[in-house]
Amino acid sequence: MAAIDQLMVLYSGGTIGMQAGPRGLVPAAGFDARLRERLIAEPQRRMPPWRYRELSPPIDSxxxxxxxxxTLRDAIVAAVEKDGCNAVLLLHGTDTLAYSAAALSFLLLGLGVPVVLTGAMLPASVPGSDAWDNLFGAVDALAQGLVPGVHLYFGGRLLHGARASKLGSATFEAFAELPRRRHGSRTATLPAGLDYHTLRQPVNLAVLPLFPGLRATQLRALLDSGVQGLVLECYGSGTGPSDDAELLEALREARRRGTVLLGISQCPHGHVAFDTYAAGDALREAGLIGGDGMTREAALGKLFALLGAGLPAEEAEYWLAQDLCGECADSSPAGADRP
Structure with missing residues (x-):
């Protein structure tokens, strides 16, 4: 865990830097000026040597x-390889903060530096905002030494980038790691073609929760829309309507066309174990790959990283079942630090 020689602060937008507009809060550029003003106003706040970049224009997440x-992946890699930074702080809106943290966890495999995402529930300009505590708390966490990989800091807690979820919309402790059961151990060696050097292309992905009354025609319409990968949020430990032959056949047809089908639990504390119930085994037989204890955010980000790299369905399915960065395993490979 090296000391921070140069920190890159990347600002993508979000509530942390928003200002009032005629229709409500809107993203505003130039957050670096506000950060410098805060450092002057509160000299007890400490920052290592830092540089600044922002998404242009900054966006509502x-x-x-x-x-x-x-774009964020490219900016982070450039910060490390071109600007010589050995730590990155990404300021991001909270609505999709956990999604971006998860996606970047897979897009930055093997980068070798810590990346921390944070944001705020209230703009930095609002009295009593959590913005500065989150920002400087994230900086302090980096300064104390973090293992390489993607982390999320919020409300005084440092979270795993591929395990965090947003659980609240009106509390400063909006993010948490759900205690979803995980199995297995981390892949000891990164697969060729899946580290941060790998360029990705956009992928047509979808997420669908099972619910009582879901019709096969609805599922088929989604699968027939050109979806390359589907995250199916199953009941409990991975069950679904096993007596609906038409629905199961829609899944089989999609799998035969090369669509990757990933099953996760829709329960906040759930995990997939298809062999527990016959209703789960029916989904596995129809072509679903079990996502173990992955969150929706991690499942979507991992599917994007694998399919976006151009992997064929069979290879993507194999790596979906392997733990790449701690997204579905509690243990690290031998000799590795656990983030």
Whole structure:
């Protein structure tokens, strides 16, 4: 864990830097000026040597999409390889903060520096805002030494980038790691073609929760729309309507076309174990790969990283079942630090 020689502060927008507009809060550029003003006003706050970049224009994170993930990935890699930074702080809106943290966890595999994402529930300009505590708390966490990888800092807590979820919309402790059961151990060696050097392309992905009354025609319409990968949020430990032959056949047809089907639990504390119930085994037989204890954010980000790298369905399915950065395992590989 090296000391910070140069910190890159990347600002993508979000509530932390928003200002009032005629229709409500809107993203505003130039957050670096506000950060410098805060450092002058509160000299007890400490920053290592730092540089600054911002997304142009900064966005409300509700508008985040895969293209932005790739832009952020490129900016982080450039900060390390071109600007000589050995730590990165990414300021991001909270609506999709956990999604971006998860996606970047897979897009930055092997980068070798710590990356911390944070944001705020109230703009930095508002009295009583959590913005500065989150920002400087994230900086302090980096200064104390973090293992390489993606982390999320919020409300005084440092969270794993591929395990965090937003649980609240009106509390400063809005993010947490859900205690979802995980199995297995970390992949000891990164697969060729899946580290941060790998360029990705946009992928047509979808997420669908199972619910009582879901019709096969609804599922088929989604699968027939060109979806390359589907995260299916199953009941409990990975069950679904096993007596609906038409729905199961829609899944089989999609799998035969090469669509990757990933099953996760829709329970906040759940995990997938298809062999527990016959209703789960029916989904596995129809072509679903078990996502163990992955969150929705991690499942979506991992699917994007794998399919966006151009992997064929069979290879993507293999790596979906392996733990790449701690997203679905509690243990690290031999000799590795656990983030």
């Amino acid at each position: 509700a508008n985040m999409h895969q293209g932005h993930w790739l």
